[in-house]
Amino acid sequence: MAAVIKRGVVKGLTVTLELAKIVVPVYILVTFLKYTPVLGYIAKIAQPIMKMVGLPGEASVAIVLGYFTNLYAAIGAIASLNLSSKETTIIATMLLIAHSLPMETAVSKKVGVSGLAMVTIRVILSVAAGAALNLAM
Amino acid sequence: MDWKSFAAEAAGGSLKYVLIMAAIIIPVMIMLELARERKLLEKLAAKTGPVLSIFGMSPEASFPLVAGFLFGISYGAGVIIDSARSGRITVKDMILVNIFLSVCHAVVEDTALFLALGASPLVIITGRLAAAIIITYLASRSIFIRRYGEGTGG
Numbered sequence: 383m384a385a386v387i388k389r390g391v392v393k394g395l396t397v398t399l400e401l402a403k404i405v406v407p408v409y410i411l412v413t414f415l416k417y418t419p420v421l422g423y424i425a426k427i428a429q430p431i432m433k434m435v436g437l438p439g440e441a442s443v444a445i446v447l448g449y450f451t452n453l454y455a456a457i458g459a460i461a462s463l464n465l466s467s468k469e470t471t472i473i474a475t476m477l478l479i480a481h482s483l484p485m486e487t488a489v490s491k492k493v494g495v496s497g498l499a500m501v502t503i504r505v506i507l508s509v510a511a512g513a514a515l516n517l518a519m
Numbered sequence: 520m521d522w523k524s525f526a527a528e529a530a531g532g533s534l535k536y537v538l539i540m541a542a543i544i545i546p547v548m549i550m551l552e553l554a555r556e557r558k559l560l561e562k563l564a565a566k567t568g569p570v571l572s573i574f575g576m577s578p579e580a581s582f583p584l585v586a587g588f589l590f591g592i593s594y595g596a597g598v599i600i601d602s603a604r605s606g607r608i609t610v611k612d613m614i615l616v617n618i619f620l621s622v623c624h625a626v627v628e629d630t631a632l633f634l635a636l637g638a639s640p641l642v643i644i645t646g647r648l649a650a651a652i653i654i655t656y657l658a659s660r661s662i663f664i665r666r667y668g669e670g671t672g673g
Contacts, residue, residue, distance in 0.1 A: 386556045390549030397548065397628070398541040405540070409533040417525045453632065460636055461536045467637045474633035475646040479622050486621060489592070495614060500621060507622060507650040515646060 401454050408458025412443060416462065435476065435509060436516030437469055448477040449505070450484065472515045480508035539635045547631040551590065560586055574659040580612040584619060591625030611667035618658050623651035 415421040425439030432439050440463055448456030456477050460470065483504070487497030554560070564585045568578030583602050587595020599616060602608040608616075626647065630640045658664055 386552045387549050390552035391545055393552065394541070394545030394548035397544050398537065401540055401544075401632070402537045405536060406533045409536065410529040413525060413529040413532065417520050453629070457632060457636065458533075462532065467639065470633070470636050470638040471642050474636065474638040475643050478629055478633070478643060478647050479650050490617070490621065494610075495617060500618070503654055504622060507654060511646050511650055515642065519642070 401457070404452070404454035405458035405461065408447065408455045409462045412459045412462040415443075434516075435512030436472055436519075437512070438463075438465070441465065441469065441473055444473060445476065448481045452482045452485075453477060456481065468519050471519065472512050475515060476508045476512040479511055480504040536635070540632070543631050543635045544628070547627060551627055554589070560589070563589075574615055574655050576612045576615055576659070577609065579607045580616055583608065583613075584616050587616070587620040587624050589625075589627055591628060592620055595620055595624065609667075611664055614664065614667065615655055615659055619651045619655040622654055623647045 412421070415424075421440055421443070424443060427439070428442035429439035432442055432445075437445075441460075444456045444459035444463065447459050456473075460473060465473065480501075483501050487501055490497045490500040560582070564582040567585055568581040571578060571581055571584070579602070583595055583599040586598040595616075599608070599613060603613055626644055630643050633643060634640050
């Protein structure tokens, strides 16, 4: 029993450490962008698209980070953006359905599924889930 | 630019978040380890096995599916490879398990991460599960997957 709990604590600390290594720098970077006009520009450009899933334009930064790099980077950005709980739930569902796409494409190919097809399907499901939650919540 | 408030927000906010994260993820990891010890996976797989017939899958595929669903792709992949080697799972079922898991894996850990940000865990899991069921169902009915079905008799 004690060994099992110890294993859990070690795993929890490992995940927290891995997460912190990415979340902290991304959080600082996005916070920096908030203090410059850059995030405002990005938000303005992305706003019409993001509106479809009920998210503010700034959230596009987290979506792009999550799709192209990984969940931890997206989490760092979301933490810095002060989204409402509805917006956080929407972006969480979207990102959990589709994330780390370049890396996971390589995995898909190994099991004999077209990487491109899988990416396309996941992004479509991700956006559809976002739009559905925006209407339902 | 207001450097002072930037520094305060960047340092304070990121530290706060890492602490919340640790407070959620460590208990979750202990729970996962306890679940593994109690053979929860075997019990759950036995229950979900018959349901897999809606995807035209055999009940044997439920063990790697449940493993990846709860513990994540890397743990699930180990189980999948093991199942495939021992011939307990067909190629068709293996591909369907992978398609399902690509959309919905490691739900306990992933959901905990977003719980710390203030997202609703129930909505996240339901949304992801619905997306996985839709895509797996469509894939199981596609010509692509039927080709594998003929070869393996599954």
